[in-house]
Amino acid sequence: MLTVAIVGRDRGDGPTLRAMTASESMSNGQARAVAESTVLAWTRERDAGHLANLKALTWPDVPGQVGKDIRALEDHGQLDPDRVVAFGGFIRERSLWGLNTHFADNRGMLFLLEIREGELRVAGIGSAPVPRGP
Numbered sequence: 040m041l042t043v044a045i046v047g048r049d050r051g052d053g054p055t056l057r058a059m060t061a062s063e064s065m066s067n068g069q070a071r072a073v074a075e076s077t078v079l080a081w082t083r084e085r086d087a088g089h090l091a092n093l094k095a096l097t098w099p100d101v102p103g104q105v106g107k108d109i110r111a112l113e114d115h116g117q118l119d120p121d122r123v124v125a126f127g128g129f130i131r132e133r134s135l136w137g138l139n140t141h142f143a144d145n146r147g148m149l150f151l152l153e154i155r156e157g158e159l160r161v162a163g164i165g166s167a168p169v170p171r172g173p
Contacts, residue, residue: 054095056080061159063133071129073159074138078150079123081161082140086120088112097161098153104164127167139167 061073077096084092090112097105111118127139127147134154141147147167152159 052091054091055089056084056092057095058158058160060157061154062157063131063154067129067131070131070136071126071138074129074136074150074152075126077152077159077161078126078138078140081150082121082123085112085118088117098155101161101163105161135162 059073059077061070065073081093081096084096085108090109093109093112097109100106101109108118122143123140124143125141127141128137129139130137136152136154136159138150138152139147140150149165149167150161151163151165153162
């Protein structure tokens with residue numbers, strides 16, 4: 040049974056949602072659904088500038104683009120919005136999952152997600168090649 044998606048919490052200074060429950064024993068269909076929901080929620084919270092929620096969906100001290108985005112929001116910066124238009128390949132290696140994510144501006148990113156203590160959170164983002172037409 041697929042568990043609850045991103046769950047709301049008490050509003051205050053802290054996050055209003057939390058990471059989804061996930062397990063290595065999930066079927067590929069269940070795991071992919073949880074991964075897609077996590078990426079959509081992460082992107083939505085990033086674009087809205089909801090720092091507490093973004094941190095709730097991200098493992099601490101993630102380097103690279105994820106860390107840069109979090110630091111920009113901590114410094115009250117604005118980020119260019121990312122609109123997810125499609126998902127591509129999905130891979131799983133025990134507790135590490137990867138989901139190719141395609142954006143409206145023809146960029147592709149690989150979201151690296153990791154399960155720890157039963158929760159799936161973003162552990163990194165890297166470039167993914169996007170095929171171009173002839």
